[in-house]
Amino acid sequence: xxxxxxxxxxxxxxxxxxxxxxxxxxxxxxxxxxxxxxxxxxxxxxxxxxxxxxxxxxxxxxxxxxxxxxxxxxxxxxxxxxxxxxxxxxxxxxxxxxxxxxxxxxxxxxxxxxxxxxxxxxxxxxxxxxxxxxxxxxxxxxxxxxxxxxxxxxxxxxxxxxxxxx
Amino acid sequence: xxxxxxxxxxxxxxxxxxxxxxxxxxxxxxxxxxxxxxxxxxxxxxxxxxxxxxxxxxxxxxxxxxxxxxxxxxxxxxxxxxxxxxxxxxxxxxxxxxxxxxxxxxxxxxxxxxxxxxxxxxxxxxxxxxxxxxxxxxxxxxxxxxxxxxxxxxxxxxxxxxxxxxxxxxxxxxxxxxxxxxxxxxxxxxxxxxxxxxxxxxxxxxxxxxxxxxxxxxxxxxxxxxxxxxxxxxxxxxxxxxxxxxxxxxxxxxxxxxxxxxxxxxxxxxxxxxxxxxxxxxxxxxxxxxxxxxxxx
Numbered sequence: 001x002x003x004x005x006x007x008x009x010x011x012x013x014x015x016x017x018x019x020x021x022x023x024x025x026x027x028x029x030x031x032x033x034x035x036x037x038x039x040x041x042x043x044x045x046x047x048x049x050x051x052x053x054x055x056x057x058x059x060x061x062x063x064x065x066x067x068x069x070x071x072x073x074x075x076x077x078x079x080x081x082x083x084x085x086x087x088x089x090x091x092x093x094x095x096x097x098x099x100x101x102x103x104x105x106x107x108x109x110x111x112x113x114x115x116x117x118x119x120x121x122x123x124x125x126x127x128x129x130x131x132x133x134x135x136x137x138x139x140x141x142x143x144x145x146x147x148x149x150x151x152x153x154x155x156x157x158x159x160x161x162x163x164x165x166x
Numbered sequence: 167x168x169x170x171x172x173x174x175x176x177x178x179x180x181x182x183x184x185x186x187x188x189x190x191x192x193x194x195x196x197x198x199x200x201x202x203x204x205x206x207x208x209x210x211x212x213x214x215x216x217x218x219x220x221x222x223x224x225x226x227x228x229x230x231x232x233x234x235x236x237x238x239x240x241x242x243x244x245x246x247x248x249x250x251x252x253x254x255x256x257x258x259x260x261x262x263x264x265x266x267x268x269x270x271x272x273x274x275x276x277x278x279x280x281x282x283x284x285x286x287x288x289x290x291x292x293x294x295x296x297x298x299x300x301x302x303x304x305x306x307x308x309x310x311x312x313x314x315x316x317x318x319x320x321x322x323x324x325x326x327x328x329x330x331x332x333x334x335x336x337x338x339x340x341x342x343x344x345x346x347x348x349x350x351x352x353x354x355x356x357x358x359x360x361x362x363x364x365x366x367x368x369x370x371x372x373x374x375x376x377x378x379x380x381x382x383x384x385x386x387x388x389x390x391x392x393x394x395x396x397x398x399x400x401x402x403x404x405x406x407x408x409x410x411x412x413x414x415x416x417x418x419x420x421x422x423x424x425x426x427x428x429x430x431x432x433x434x435x436x437x438x439x440x441x442x443x444x445x446x447x448x449x450x451x452x453x454x455x456x457x458x459x460x461x462x463x
Contacts, residue, residue, distance in 0.1 A: 011238035019234070020226040024218065039237045046238035066238075091217045109183055110215040111222060116185055135179060138211050 008046045010059040011066055015042065017112060018066060024107045025074050027096035028084025037077060041070035067112075067122045071104050094141045105130050106137035173197040178204055182211045191395075202346050209344065216338035229285045232278055303328060323383055324423040327403035327434030330380045330389050331421060335399045335437070340391045341376030351377050359388040360406055361431050365454030367392055370447035372400060382406075383432075392447075400437025400444070402451055407432035424448040428456050 015038065022034035045066045048054040056062040078100065084092045095103055101123065108119040120130035173194050180186045181194045198205040303325070334340050343351040348364065355362035358379045367374070372392035380389045380403075387405035394400075407427055422444050425434045433455065435448035 005239075008238045009236075012236055015230045015234050015237070016226040016228070019228075019230060020222050023225045024222045035231060035234060039234055042234070042237035049238075089221055091214075091221050095218075107218070111218045116180075116183070131176060131179070135175060138179070138214060141214055142210075 004049055007056060007059055007062045008049055011042060011046065011062055014059075014063050014066060018042070018070060021067065021107055021112055022070060022074065024095065024111055025071070025103060026078060026081065027098075027103065028088045028092045029078060029081035029096075033077060033081060037070055037074050040073055041066050044069050044073075064118055064122055067108065067114075068124065071123055074104075075100055091141075098137050098140055099133075101125075102133045102137035102140070105133040106141070109134055173204070175207075178208050179211070182208055182215070199346075205346055213338045220338060229288070232281060235281070322425075323403070323405060323407065323432040324425045324434050324436075326381075326383050326387070326405075327389075327401070327425070327436045328421055328423050330387070330403055331401045331436040334378065334380065334389060335391050335401045340399065342378035344376035345374040347376075348374075354379065355388045358386045359404065361404060361429070362388070363455045364390055365402070365451040367447050367450050367454075370443065370450050371395065372447055375399070394439070398437070398439055400435065400439060400447065403434040403436060404431050404455075406430060426452055428452065431455075 018038045018041065019035065022037045023031065026034045026037075045054065045062065048065075049056065049062065054062075054065055056065060084096050095107075098106065104123050105119055105125075108114045108122055109116070114122065116127055116131060116134075119134075120127045123130055123133075125133070177186065177190070177194050177197075181191060181198075186194060198208060343354065345351075345364075352362040352364060355377065364374055364377065371394050373394075375391040375393050377388060377390040380387050382405035385406050387403055390402040392400050392402070407430065421436060421438050422441060423434050423436045424444060425432065426448075427433070433452065435444065435451055437444060439447075
């Protein structure tokens with residue numbers, strides 16, 4: 001019992017990373033949609049763990065379940081979601097242009113740092129299929145990611161942040 | 167090429183994603199030296215990764231909204247048969263089931279106020295900490311500390327090297343010319359900076375990524391970027407200077423800067439690796455830049 005409570009409490013620590021992933025997965029569709037997805041995924045996994053439908057061995061397993069639930073929910077929810085606005089950096093437009101299943105794997109590996117085995121478990125595909133999606137995503141994203149525009153915009157945001165503080 | 171050294175596209179991806187064992191990794195890296203077109207692919211994917219992190223990492227640094235705190239520990243809000251509550255606010259669970267619902271509501275509201283206040287204070291404190299750290303970093307080498315040396319410009323070489331490191335080393339485009347075009351890089355630095363040498367620091371576990379010309383304290387400076395196997399980066403900065411002095415180290419902001427002078431130039435080795443690793447690599451670099459003077463000028 002205590003272990004289950006520890007794991008559900010520990011999942012709270014994964015919330016910032018899940019939000020980052022959800023926001024990227026939504027590719028400009030909106031912050032509210034992304035946060036709703038994270039909330040639904042965390043609640044669903046927490047409930048299934050308490051109901052003993054899921055018995056993750058440790059927090060890492062529970063985290064993989066949370067990402068898997070998020071991906072499954074996002075696929076349905078993003079089917080008719082709006083695309084990115086012009087104010088979004090090119091990398092977000094590039095992501096929005098990818099197929100959902102390719103975007104999901106690319107972000108798991110590139111943004112979240114999952115290994116190929118974990119990423120393929122999360123998207124429910126074999127390692128080979130997941131790797132093929134990753135390769136297609138990188139090829140399709142192409143130069144969008146190489147342009148320094150996105151990091152520069154990030155730096156500009158950070159700089160304006162600093163000015164406010166001072 | 168024998169089958170054992172055959173490198174496929176999947177290997178290139180696996181290199182970027184850290185999925186290769188050390189032996190295979192070395193083979194793929196050797197392959198990249200021979201095949202610049204594949205090296206360009208790998209570099210492009212690394213830039214994609216960096217661009218993704220730059221675009222979305224700020225989300226992970228924000229405090230999560232109240233509706234997401236402890237979401238995993240709460241029962242899902244919508245009871246069966248009713249539509250989901252998509253208000254974006256806290257999902258209340260089943261308030262009717264609580265023995266003193268009104269009091270509970272007040273408690274929760276008070277907790278929300280406390281959390282909001284705490285997050286505001288945290289933001290203010292974090293902002294102040296960033297400002298103080300930036301001031302400390304910029305003022306990390308006041309001339310008054312060392313009255314025996316001649317007055318150093320308001321911006322010291324070490325501080326400028328630190329700024330150059332923060333600006334470029336962690337950027338998606340850390341270098342202007344990569345190590346594959348080493349000759350072009352060295353010729354450029356010779357022309358603009360007046361000195362060009364890219365010390366081989368593989369003995370210290372550091373691989374040259376490339377370099378660029380950067381603004382110095384009083385003249386154009388050179389900034390070379392090295393990367394360790396685990397992705398940690400350090401920089402070697404040099405600029406024309408007058409005095410000759412022994413290496414001296416200083417630390418600030420988790421980034422150490424080891425500065426020395428040789429041959430009329432100021433050098434600074436900058437990075438966030440452990441001090442002994444930094445010292446060893448700086449000594450290797452210092453030895454390499456004074457060796458073989460015929461190449462230097």
